[in-house]
Amino acid sequence: MRRSLPAWPFIKMAHNTRTNxxxxxxxxxxxxxxxxxxxxxxxxxxxxxxxxxxxxxxxxNLRNEAAVGVLRHIVRQVRQCEEVTAISSSGDNSGSLSLLMPDGSTVVWDHAGTNVYYGTTTANQLLGNNITGLRFVGYQVDGTTATTVAQDVHCVRVTVSYSLPDRATASRTLTTNAWLRAF
Structure with missing residues (x-):
């Protein structure tokens, strides 16, 4: 015969389970x-x-690439030209340059505001923006004597300046010399 257990422990356990x-x-x-x-x-x-x-x-990086692109473009054209037809003074930070090319055309660069323009006979095409300065210095055949007489220029020093945004004093300058091929 089986003995039955009292019901109260199960009831209490069931009650505790419900309240947990x-x-x-x-x-x-x-x-x-x-x-x-x-x-x-x-x-x-x-x-x-x-x-x-x-x-x-x-x-x-974009501003640096624009400045390098302007500098390379000008140097490539200077190396291929026959002669310099006009050059701004060396102190002009917003300079211009005109070159006579072998095909007889005249190419021109001009800096206005923060843009550099390029074109044939007139500078009317945007070459680079965010450029704060563009200077040209012409040198005579010895490479050390500066001149603004276009016919005496055999070497051109090109200086491109640009500033970095959000920085008060961050200004960069790229400079190179290019000899005329006709020389």
């Missing part, structure tokens, strides 16, 4: 949400700073 709470308390939820918000904020601040740094670098 499952899940998180309000305090635990607040701590978890606070930690999650702190982590998301830290990551977003880090990403924003890195993105701003990348945008600054990209802007600086």
């Amino acid at each position: 709470r499952h899940g998180f308390s309000l305090l635990e939820l607040l701590v978890a949400v606070t930690l999650l918000v702190s982590a998301v904020t830290a990551v977003s601040v880090l990403l924003r700073v890195n993105y701003d740094t990348w945008l600054d670098y990209q802007s600086d």
Whole structure:
């Protein structure tokens, strides 16, 4: 014969099971949400700073590429020209240059504002922007005596200046000399 157990321990156990709470308390939820918000904020601040740094670098790089492109274009044409037909004074930071090419055409560069223009007979096509200065210095056959007489120029020193945005004193200068091929 089986002996039956009293019902009260099972009833008490069932009652305790029903009153046990499952899940998180309000305090635990607040701590978890606070930690999650702190982590998301830290990551977003880090990403924003890195993105701003990348945008600054990209802007600086574009300005540098524009200046290098202007300098290379002018030097390539100077090396192929027959003679210099007009050159601005060496102190003019917004200079101009005219060259007679082997095919008889005259190419011209001119700096206006922050842009460098290029063209045949008149400088009317944009060559580069964000250029703060363009100077030309003509040198005689010895390569050391500066001259503004176009027929005496055998070497041209080209100086391109540009500034970097968001920096008060960040200015860059690129300089090179180019000898005329006809010399």
